[in-house]
Amino acid sequence: MKVILSRKGFxxxxxGYPSPILPDGKMISLPIPGKSSLRxxxxxxxxxxxxxxxIQQLGIRTVNEQTTCHVDPDICHEILDRPIGWxxxxxxxxxxxxxxxxxxxxxxDLFIFFGxxxxxxxxxxxxxxxPDKNHDFHALFGYLQIGRILRNNNFPSWxxxxxxxxxxxxxxxxxxxxxxxxxxSWDSHxxxxxxxxFNHELQLTRxxxxxxxxxxxxxxxxxxxxxxxxxxPWKNGFFKSAxxxxxxxxxxxxxxxxxxxxxISGGIEYNL
Numbered sequence: 001m002k003v004i005l006s007r008k009g010f011x012x013x014x015x016g017y018p019s020p021i022l023p024d025g026k027m028i029s030l031p032i033p034g035k036s037s038l039r040x041x042x043x044x045x046x047x048x049x050x051x052x053x054x055i056q057q058l059g060i061r062t063v064n065e066q067t068t069c070h071v072d073p074d075i076c077h078e079i080l081d082r083p084i085g086w087x088x089x090x091x092x093x094x095x096x097x098x099x100x101x102x103x104x105x106x107x108x109d110l111f112i113f114f115g116x117x118x119x120x121x122x123x124x125x126x127x128x129x130x131p132d133k134n135h136d137f138h139a140l141f142g143y144l145q146i147g148r149i150l151r152n153n154n155f156p157s158w159x160x161x162x163x164x165x166x167x168x169x170x171x172x173x174x175x176x177x178x179x180x181x182x183x184x185s186w187d188s189h190x191x192x193x194x195x196x197x198f199n200h201e202l203q204l205t206r207x208x209x210x211x212x213x214x215x216x217x218x219x220x221x222x223x224x225x226x227x228x229x230x231x232x233p234w235k236n237g238f239f240k241s242a243x244x245x246x247x248x249x250x251x252x253x254x255x256x257x258x259x260x261x262x263x264i265s266g267g268i269e270y271n272l
Contacts, residue, residue, distance in 0.1 A: 001185075002109040003260045004100070005227075005248040006090075008073060009115035009141070016062045018118035018136045020054065020127065025198040026269070027141040028054065029115050033063055034070030036163045041065050043079045051079075057126040070163045073113055075142050075180070075193045083158045088180040088193035090144055091164025096246045097174045103228055103249040108185060111144045111178070112260055114204060116212065137205035138212055138241070143264050144193040147181030186261060196267035206238055213241040221259050226251040 009029040010019045019030045028045060040063055043051035052065055063069075071079075073090035090111060092100060117139045119130045150159075153175055159165045162177065169175045181192030196202055206216045217239040227233065229245040242248070250256050 001257050002103070002105055002252060003250045003256050004105060004109065004111045005250070006073075006111045006113050007115065007246050007248075008113050011116040015060070017058070017060045018116045018129075019141075020058060020120045020129065021117050021139075021198045022120055022127065023122050027117065027139070027196055027198050027202075029113070029141050029195075030055070030060075031069040031071045033067050034163060035168045036068040036070055036166060037161055038069055038071055038080075038163075039065070040067060040069050043069070043071070045079075054127060058120070058129055071161075072163050073111070073142065073144060073193075074162055075113075075144055076195055080161065083160075085156065085158040087147075087158070087182075088144055088191075089159060089162055089177050091162060091169070091175070091177045092247070093164065093169055093172055093175050097176050099228065100176075100247055100249070103247075103251075105146070105247075105249060107146050107149060108181075109146050110257075110260055111146070112140055112263065113142045113144070114138055114140045117141070117198075136212060137203055138215065139198065139204060140196060140202045140263060140267070142193070142195040143260075143268075144178065145181045145184055146178045147192055148179040150177040150179060151175070184264070187265070190264065190268065194264075194268050196263075197269045199267055201263060202267055204241070213243055215239040215241050218259070221255045225253050225256050 010017055014032040020028050040055060041050050041052035045054055075088040116136055118136045120127045121130055153170045155165045164175055164177050183192055184190045204215045205212050206214045228249040229242040233239050
């Protein structure tokens with residue numbers, strides 16, 4: 001099994017802010033702006049709060065109520081009213097998709113999604129980012145084990161709201177959608193995709209660093225791992241993540257696979 005560390009959601013370039021971690025540990029990966037049939041105001045944090053409401057409370061000014069968003073990976077069942085047959089899915093295209101193909105990513109392999117996050121507080125009936133601007137960090141927020149790979153732009157109707165099933169991508173011959181398995185191959189009690197409730201094991205960025213790409217990955221597990229885009233990642237005892245790149249493919253490595261399994265079993269929020 002290959003493990004793919006997949007960078008997604010708001011960051012300093014796309015969206016301009018981190019995604020929020022709510023005080024109860026709920027991780028809201030804000031999808032980047034993009035052509036879509038969905039707006040931030042269509043997505044639900046809960047029955048009382050939309051993504052746009054939350055964005056407004058946090059003081060994010062890079063989107064407005066009509067801004068459409070690229071909801072991908074689409075792994076959170078509760079954010080929309082879903083059609084019958086809906087499954088979690090993730091799309092990729094162009095060079096990033098070419099990289100996944102070249103690395104031999106296939107059914108049964110496992111995406112672990114990460115992004116830029118910041119903790120929040122709740123005061124006066126609204127959310128706000130915690131005031132320390134230096135404590136944005138990379139964190140793991142969800143996963144998807146590949147059940148099916150759909151190509152040739154021949155997609156079932158339940159994928160109609162997925163951004164890789166819209167006109168912008170349907171004309172692209174590299175367009176690919178990875179559909180989650182119904183359950184994990186090693187544990188039939190856990191769904192094939194889901195998101196995490198934050199705990200310290202999900203934080204990638206080292207403490208007390210200003211460089212968000214300095215990661216605290218366990219050396220004994222990752223020292224010998226072959227990771228695409230990372231020919232020599234270890235600097236002064238820590239893992240220096242590549243500043244560019246979306247999909248970091250870890251070739252078959254039993255210790256990394258066990259690490260990923262433990263991350264999922266220890267952090268999952270059952271929402272499917």
